[in-house]
Amino acid sequence: MTQTPDSYSQTADGQQQVQEQPRITEQEHLGMLSLEISLALNGKETLYDMLTACTEALVHHLAAPLVRIWLRPADEANKDLELLVSSGPAQLDAEQARLSVRSMTEGGETASIAVQRQPHQLILHTSDRAPLSQNQQSSLEEWAQQQDVTAFAGYPLLVREQLVGVLEIFTHRPLSPIAFQALSTVCNGVAMGIERQQMLEERTRLLQREYRAHIEADIARQHLQDLFMQAPAIISVLHGPQHIYELANPLYMQLVGRDDIIGKTVREASPELVEQGYETLLNQVYKTGEPFVGKELPAKINHYSSDKTYFNFVYQPTRNNVGEVDGILIHAIDVTEQVLAREKLKNNQERLELAQKSGHIGTFEWTLSTNQIMWTPELEALYGLPPGGFEGKYENWASRVHPDDLPAAEESIQKAIAGGPPYDVEFRVTWPDGTQHWIQGKGNVDCNEQGQPWRMIGVNIDVTERKVAELQLIELNSTLEAQVVQRTEDLNQTNLELQRSNNELQQFAYVASHDLQEPLRKIQAFGNLLEEEYGEVVGEGRMYIERMRNAAARMRVLIDDLLAFSRVTTKAQPFMSVDLNAVAQQVVDDLGPRLESTHGTIELGKLPTLRADPQQMYQMLQNLLGNAVKFHKADIPPVVKVSSEILPASTGPDVEGIESQVRCLLRIEDNGIGFDEKYTNRIFTVFQRLHGKDKYEGTGIGLAVVRKIVERHGGTIVASSSPSNGATFLVTLPIYYGTKEIEV
Template identity: 25%
Template sequence: MKAGGNADGSRPLGPAAALFTSYFLLAVLGLQWGTVRGAASPVFPAAGVALAGLLLGGLRLWPAVFAGTMAAFLLEAPPLPLWVKAALASGNTLAALGGAWALRRARLRPALTRLADVLVVCAAALGSSAIAATAGTFALAGAFDQGFRQALVTWLNWWVGDVTGVIVMTPLVLSWARGEPVGRDRGRWLHLALCTAAAWALARLSFGPESSRIVRPWLIFPALTWAALTWGVRGATAAMLPVAVVAIQATTEGHGPFGTPAGLQFALLQEFIGATTVTTLVLAVVADERRNSEALRRNEERLRRASRAGRIGLWEFNIDSGAAAWTPEAWALFEGCCPGSGRVDYARWLETIHPEDRAAVVRTVDQAIEQARSRLSEAHYKDEYRVLHADGTVLWVASTGAFERAGNELVMLGVVRDITERKHAEEALRENEARLRLALRAGQTGVWDWDVVTGRVVWSDEVCGIFGIPPGTFEGTLEAFERRIYPDDRMRVRAEAQTAIKGRTSYAIEFRVVRPDGQIRWVTDFGTVERDEAGQPRSMIGMVTDITEKRAAADAIRESEERFRNIADNSPVMIWVTGPDACCAYLNKVWSDFTGQAQAAGLGFGWLDTLHPEDAERSASVFRAATARREPFRLDYRLRRHDGQYRWCIDAAVPRFSPSGEFLGYVGSVIDITDRKQAEEERARLLEVEQAARSEAERANRLKDEFLSTVSHELRTPLTAILGWSHLLRRRSSCEDEDLRKGLAVIDRNARAQAQLIEDLLDMGRITSGKLRLDVQPLDLHDVVGAAVSSIAPSAEAKAIQLEKISSPAVGVTRGDPSRLQQVVWNLLSNSIKFTPEGGSVQVKVSRAGNHVEITVSDTGEGIEPEFLPYVFERFRQADASTTRRHGGLGLGLAIVKHLVELHGGTVRATSAGVGKGTTFTVELPLGVAHAPAEGGTDGREVDARASVDDICELSDLSGISVLFVDDALDTRDMVRTFVEERKARVRLAGSGEEALRLIELERPDVLVSDIGMRGMDGYELIRRVRALPRERGGDVPAVALTAYAGNEDRTRALLAGFQTHLAKPIQPTELLMAIGVLAARGERKGRPQAVDGGPRLP
């Protein structure tokens, strides 16, 4: 047995349709310009669109090119034989394929930003056009006797026309489809419009009936040059398009500079268009390259200046080869100067690192490399170390790097920057903090008395405590006092004391003392000299105060101010401070560096001068209002940078208060947020693009659903008539006419196969869109399998295949969708019967295994090759996919089986011993499956037409029942009338909804059977109008929807609209008769949707 699966997916309909439409329209236009029996053209623009379309959308779009060519030739060249048209279409398709393939191999940039890209397109135009011209010439030569004699002329005309079409249209499509976004600059778009309009006007002037043959066409070049120089390739292609159109139209009409002589008019036209287009494109590309080169040079120069200013450089290290490359700014940090070459190996770099840091640096690098080799995406390198210059200078640098793969080699890219000033600031900060901690110790105040005459010194106990000695242990001498003074302060203290004794009346000094434990304390010493009657110093009495805490506080304030300035000046943001009067009192160095304004100039309200004029007043108002309320504030404004460029910044500030609550002013910071604003704008743009793309995808999905619904309707409607009439004819045919009976059976069987193909395609559409749901209910798998076996039995009998069913009574009742499970079993049985030769056997077995149920379908058929088994359940995949395969089908059945089984929470597998040894499919379903109900369920409002039919009516006799059948398809109306009247029912026919409404009110039928998809008033509108009628006028007539719209959502919509039954085309006559009998017998005339089940799904 052989089975099918999935191919490579359906081609995108949108791009294919766009390519077909554009190619067809341009091909028709080109053929209208034709010179050789409608098959050649002086310029064939469709060739350029085909080449660009396959290059952008992929080579798989080639059927759109072939179909567009055939459609154009069928419309514009009817005298040509069909095989000639097919050959011409094949040649054009091969030309587009060859050109697109060649451009991809040449790595063309579709935006055509390089001169090489334009030249490659021209080369592809020459080569691909030769393919089409050769195919067309041979085809025409074979079709017409005179073709061979004019082969060379035909080939040249064809080739040059296609070449011209490619070089005009392909750059136009590629540059506008793949170029950089233009934006919404109205001035720039107006500029392009003026260029294009000027080119068109000059072309009209040059190719008018009164134009000169030689001079005036070249008047167009200024406009084309203008467009090429200002808009680049896009401008050149846009301006060239109207020129080419005007030139071709004028020449084909016989006027303009190339209108005569007749023998040379198209050659001159092609030469003009080709030369003009290529020249304009080359000029545009050269102009673009020069602009891009200049922009790149400016950016590189700005980067170099920024790197030098910030003492930052870039480096690259090849881990595998050991080679390293440095920008001059980077290597200058290691050598102290910029070397001529930036390529220095790893060993030379290590020599520049300070010897004390070298080992640690090597370890850090090795760890980063090891991490990169194991987890490249997470690896990073970061380190800070010292470098030693040849002159002994030591610098601190910070180096960071990331890893990437360059082919098979591991490369680390990074940046290095000078952090010496930061390190020095950190060191100074640490020293200041240490001194601050020493100055914060507490002290006391004491009194002393120095007898100048005897030299005796008396200290109070508090003084002893200040000096760190036990009370009463002081020696009482001046020498003992001076010994405890800090050595560096002794001479100063002694000098101050002598000065006070000799002349001054007071003594005051601050100095340090050294405690016995080595502790140094700061003291303030005040004293007053007492003198005798003669004025001689007698004593000095004073007070010493431990001012260590005060001194420390003063030092702390000084250190804090210095630290704040250091931090502020080295902060990455601008910092400012204002006083209570709102005047700026401080601006850090970053402000000055950013704005170029001197710090002194920005104080007060001078900082407002750096704001954008449009933002200054608003910012000042916000600042004044916040100051009045003493509240934090935050505002955005544009700040002029030192280079004159205005940058968006965010300014955030908080008020300062003293411990007593007094308002002291504000402290704030300013951050450049220009890049963030641009990122936010870009994010908003991308969100808008994403939303548009999502809307387009949703629209495409809706169109696909509508297309599938239309396909269902258009294919099921004729099948209804085919199956109905074949059913009637088989029942009426005599047993003696074997050929007729056999023919009708073949018709019926193939029509049902067609119906199953339609159902498979629709199911696969629902599967791929995620809209396939289950109608879960309790069920008996024996009944499900039995129904599938009964429906497939005729197919098995036709091939003399023994069909056997084995059921285990222990299976019991489970839950699932009976219709879908029957479809699973039917698909597996159908697959086995298809691939089992005549006289073989197929067995289906239902059994219980643990906590699940197994359904096994085995056969003695062709088997499956082991290589194909993994793909057996894929869509569109078949073991034999050749055109000579023995078995038909789309390869969807097993894919649908797999999806339906998985929706039930089960699994399906296939096994085969090999080719010719049969195949076994095993479906495992869990007991008690309970998934969500089917999408569009009817909430139990549907009445089963199969239940209790025998108790209600006899299907062989519908006597006395009047039926109104509405359908715009005459064949269906005749078929339904025939088999319903056979059951003795009265049948009235209506071809439209309007006619049906009239007949309902006139004849009050017992049952209404209506199609849904009808011209004018459809079935939904009809039933709504019927239900709007009062009961006495037929508003409660039971209604059956007989329609080719067969999805669950269609069924739900029909029931909600007012139908009692939804039957999907193609319908078996017995199903419709059953529904009519049930509704008529039950007298369902309430106008509410009491639905009748449409019966089992057709296999």
């Protein structure tokens, strides 16, 4: 646009051609305005966006500083107008966004247009316009002067003679008759667009409301079904005169012992109910429409169980939309426990009465205010009296209680009367024949409405047999204590004998290390001399000399191994902190020549520090690692792996005395020849070998020494293997034997 419409000037004929050009321009503007408004009415998704586009087109093509649209609410009873859209560079600050159209004076020009339902134009700075209110006149005129607004045009937005809103246009110059009339047509289109958009939005709101209603109904239905399925009662719904299962909660499924009853009739799914007459009750309820209530009725429902179950239940008819019975709601509660408990209570009461008669338990009732005591015949028998032999007074009872026990009995009675613990005491009574019997008295005190004690009700029980047994138990305890003393002396004697045995074992070790080895040394020495001086003379006899020397050497190794086995206990050292990493490394260094000759390797993982005998830890690892290297496959270098892990107190084999100890697990794995696991226990026994002496050296004592060392440290050792697949030894040792202290 390059030119603003100017259509209100009236000039002479000579100037007519000059004014023709603005009219053409104005018509072009009006045509383009109609096109843009038509596009806005059909191309916007919301009413607000649609009317905003319309007012912006009016502002643009009419060069209007302000265009506003007021809408009437959908409520027909509401006569007010609400300001919805306002466009233009000069905004008018309305004091209210809602105008009343009840009269022309309350709402000003806008309300006047709404009431009269006729478009009209107002020249703001002439006096021939309708009067405004004082506040409106001052504020509107002040705003018009500031914004150079001289004219106002208003159009009622009507659809089928019904007001939907008002369109206001504030301009710098009055509209020409052509523009004023053309805008009437435009406003009709806007009104129709408003109605159509409102209908669309209302339809959308209704659809959304319907969708939300469906969602809420589904949620409510699901919630109801969840409540139905989670209800603590036994519930099912039957449909039709054939009583077809339509719904059943888990408790009902569990009761009948099957989960495939939905869609089946009661006769098909629960024939037991038919046999017991419950189908007849269902037919009656369906026919009459009257509910049936059952109280503690027995029923056998699950055909997999022969137990009888008792129920409180209701057969409640359900009705359709026209009030006809179309099904039955079954609501039941299993009261079997209550029924059986009541029967059990009845049986217990009968047994109690029988027990009182046969067990000589008597009852009494003492009225405190009158000092009258009523005894049952069973109670009189407990005191050696015939029926009716008790005189009925407190003093009569007290005279029969043993004098040494009467103070304690009376003290218990007085405490109970004073509100203390119930009456409960044991005492002796003297029968008329002079014999004594033990009685246990129990009783409770009842108070009147004023809180004063007025009666004691209780029982007396003959506990003579128990008291006699207690005396016998005391005597038995004395005898047992004497036996314990004697047993302690025996244990001390056994310890002395064990100490002597250990001393003898140490002496044997000394003899074995000196006296037994001395002849072997001489045999080896003389054998050497024979070979050196007479080797050529004996000829082939040299072979026998060599065999003699080898036998002596093996005997010496055997003696050394026996000494090592005995010294696990006889030469044991005190426990101290031992770093197994250093010990294992020392063992590997000592096995260096053998590893070089076999091209073997030993891989050491991180090992813990623990409390142990350092020499025995070395001996244990030396035997285990030495065996792993020794028993390797031919032409295959041995590979030995040593690793460890810390086991919590509740993990690992149980060992007496260290169940709560934190332990370490040592794992020694090799790739050697292995063994059959049926020999697992044998390999830890002294002198037990799985291979010949000519193939693998040794005496068969090494693993026995290892097990003895492990057991001395409160641990365990196990082995697993299979032929040609290597072996794994698992050694479990306490980190700190005998305590919970941990050193890592």
